[in-house]
Amino acid sequence: MIGAGRAQARQEHAGSLLESLQALEADHAFLLEGGVFTQDLLDTWLTMKRVKDVDAVALRRHPYEYFLYYDA
Numbered sequence: 001m002i003g004a005g006r007a008q009a010r011q012e013h014a015g016s017l018l019e020s021l022q023a024l025e026a027d028h029a030f031l032l033e034g035g036v037f038t039q040d041l042l043d044t045w046l047t048m049k050r051v052k053d054v055d056a057v058a059l060r061r062h063p064y065e066y067f068l069y070y071d072a
Contacts (some may be wrong), residue, residue: 018054021046 014020027045031037 002067017049017057021054 014023028042
């Protein structure tokens with residue numbers, strides 16, 4: 001059995017890249033402090049990751065699907 005503290009810690013981690021990007025989009029003020037990153041840079045990076053990574057993976061079959069459905 002997992003202790004209450006460990007169970008809560010596990011729930012705080014994102015389960016996918018999309019969830020990670022959504023969490024970053026919702027909470028990124030710390031990255032803007034000190035002028036290291038700009039809002040435009042973060043918006044551009046988030047968009048790029050969604051298009052090049054999240055959408056690209058969602059449009060393609062996962063290798064495990066081949067195992068499940070096409071493996072003889």
